[in-house]
Amino acid sequence: MILTLFAVVVVLVLVAFVRYHFQDDSKSRSPGIGLEDLKALNIKHDVHSAFMTLVNDEGAGSWPPRATHDGFPPALRPYRQIYAAMAPFLATANPSLDDEYNRIRCQEFRSRMQALLTEKVDIQAARSTLEIVQSGNWDAFPRDAYNGFYSCIACLRHAYRWATNPVVKVAQDEKKLCFPFELDMPWSYLQRRFNITSPCGNVMSNAICNLDPQGQIVYPINEGMSDVVRSTELAWCRLFYDMESMAIPIYCAMIQAIIAFERGDKNLCLTYINTGFINLRRVMQFVYEKMNDPNIARAAWVRHVSGIHSWGLTLETDDPPVEYGGLSGSQALLFMAVDAFLGINRYHSDSELKMDVSGNMRDVAATFRRYSFRKQLSEKSEYDIAIENSLKRMVNQLRSFRAVHKVRAVRYLSAPAPERLPMTAALSVLPSQGEEKLAVESYKSIDGMLTKRLNETV
Numbered sequence: 447m448i449l450t451l452f453a454v455v456v457v458l459v460l461v462a463f464v465r466y467h468f469q470d471d472s473k474s475r476s477p478g479i480g481l482e483d484l485k486a487l488n489i490k491h492d493v494h495s496a497f498m499t500l501v502n503d504e505g506a507g508s509w510p511p512r513a514t515h516d517g518f519p520p521a522l523r524p525y526r527q528i529y530a531a532m533a534p535f536l537a538t539a540n541p542s543l544d545d546e547y548n549r550i551r552c553q554e555f556r557s558r559m560q561a562l563l564t565e566k567v568d569i570q571a572a573r574s575t576l577e578i579v580q581s582g583n584w585d586a587f588p589r590d591a592y593n594g595f596y597s598c599i600a601c602l603r604h605a606y607r608w609a610t611n612p613v614v615k616v617a618q619d620e621k622k623l624c625f626p627f628e629l630d631m632p633w634s635y636l637q638r639r640f641n642i643t644s645p646c647g648n649v650m651s652n653a654i655c656n657l658d659p660q661g662q663i664v665y666p667i668n669e670g671m672s673d674v675v676r677s678t679e680l681a682w683c684r685l686f687y688d689m690e691s692m693a694i695p696i697y698c699a700m701i702q703a704i705i706a707f708e709r710g711d712k713n714l715c716l717t718y719i720n721t722g723f724i725n726l727r728r729v730m731q732f733v734y735e736k737m738n739d740p741n742i743a744r745a746a747w748v749r750h751v752s753g754i755h756s757w758g759l760t761l762e763t764d765d766p767p768v769e770y771g772g773l774s775g776s777q778a779l780l781f782m783a784v785d786a787f788l789g790i791n792r793y794h795s796d797s798e799l800k801m802d803v804s805g806n807m808r809d810v811a812a813t814f815r816r817y818s819f820r821k822q823l824s825e826k827s828e829y830d831i832a833i834e835n836s837l838k839r840m841v842n843q844l845r846s847f848r849a850v851h852k853v854r855a856v857r858y859l860s861a862p863a864p865e866r867l868p869m870t871a872a873l874s875v876l877p878s879q880g881e882e883k884l885a886v887e888s889y890k891s892i893d894g895m896l897t898k899r900l901n902e903t904v
């Protein structure tokens with residue numbers, strides 16, 4: 447009896463462990479709003495097919511995307527090994543304030559990586575492998591492994607870019623940097639695959655696809671650092687992953703609401719909007735809770751996690767020169783999709799969007815926008831008024847997210863980091879520099895920008 451109980455407990459624990467990726471789906475799911483329901487939905491509608499294309503193609507059959515890191519084709523395996531070999535040299539607990547020392551440290555890191563790339567990568571073989579996938583043959587390189595490779599190359603590029611973590615002023619002062627051919631060549635294939643133009647990584651490549659199926663980081667930026675630093679790095683990656691995972695019922699509800707509206711079934715439409723609202727509130731509460739000390743430790747995050755995900759270089763080829771930013775929460779599908787569904791102005795311009803947001807994700811957001819029915823609602827119809835009121839509840843959830851995020855963002859960014867100039871991931875180096883008080887000043891422009899966005903959320 448005791449043994450049986452023990453066995454049951456063991457099985458339950460194992461199931462809980464293996465189900466890491468599904469934790470949020472199973473909890474409070476309303477009928478008809480899971481990914482499986484959406485796959486089974488026998489319907490022809492642009493908004494449904496755009497989402498299913500995202501899931502099947504870039505998502506490798508799931509959402510958030512599946513990414514695996516053990517099954518790269520042989521010619522591409524050295525890249526993962528090189529990351530693993532370089533990781534111990536990347537992080538440091540106490541960055542130096544001496545520019546000359548830092549310059550040498552960065553130089554050494556880069557030459558070491560270049561030497562490994564030259565030695566281990568057979569560039570012709572690597573190129574042929576990528577060429578085969580580009581021609582549409584995925585047999586030897588399944589999409590989940592391709593997503594893992596996307597993360598691998600993006601993380602190698604960010605490691606090469608900053609060459610030490612926390613990032614230091616001498617690296618921030620660089621505005622141009624020549625990358626090893628072994629990193630530029632695969633990145634050009636990845637850019638075409640995801641239809642993006644940026645030389646740097648994004649939330650998908652650096653955070654979401656950087657987790658293995660057990661939810662652990664594959665390409666760490668803080669190897670050998672303290673528990674609080676490493677747990678902050680992990681919590682930050684998982685926040686984006688979990689948020690997208692919890693967003694599935696919202697995407698499904700919005701798709702169903704659009705279809706119900708077009709069929710004139712306003713009652714059903716209202717039901718789905720309410721489901722969307724309830725799930726949006728859940729996700730937002732989850733984000734408020736996680737985007738906070740101690741889950742994401744403020745002091746650790748700003749120095750040891752945020753900087754290396756920025757970019758701050760301009761490309762020779764761009765005319766006029768464009769400075770590339772790096773990661774931003776604004777690249778998460780959830781916000782683009784919900785804004786679009788509610789008919790709220792877009793946050794990114796077309797060209798910004800094309801830099802870092804993949805083609806399939808752009809299509810999903812654009813399709814939600816095309817079928818957004820909020821502007822068609824009439825003030826004379828009781829049903830329409832009820833629908834608008836429900837949509838307004840979703841808007842208000844976004845507003846409170848933006849109000850909370852604005853305060854937290856500035857609080858996080860103004861934590862001290864004397865080895866560098868004030869910066870944000872997406873916006874790079876900011877005007878003033880120095881002590882914490884001055885830093886708060888230099889984040890005024892960001893506060894203004896986020897306030898503007900808050901005011902557009904109506």
Ligand code: HEM
Pocket residue numbers: 685686689733737742773774775776777778781793848851854855856858859870871872873892895896899900
């Ligand atoms: C933890 C510290 C964080 C800081 C310091 C921060 C900072 C910023 C900054 C400076 C911007 C404006 C520049 C840009 O476009 O990227 C921004 C935008 C944005 N961030 Fe964050 N962010 C943080 C976390 C998050 C998280 C966890 C999420 C989502 C889960 C998120 C979602 C967004 C969104 C959606 C925008 C676009 C503006 C908007 O829609 O209001 N951020 N963030």
Ligand SMILES: *[C@@H]1O[C@H](CO)[C@@H](O)[C@H](O)[C@H]1NC(C)=O
Pocket residue numbers: 641800805808
């Ligand atoms: C890439 O994106 C652009 C702009 O969004 C689009 O016009 C083009 O068709 C896309 N290319 C592919 C191959 O999907």
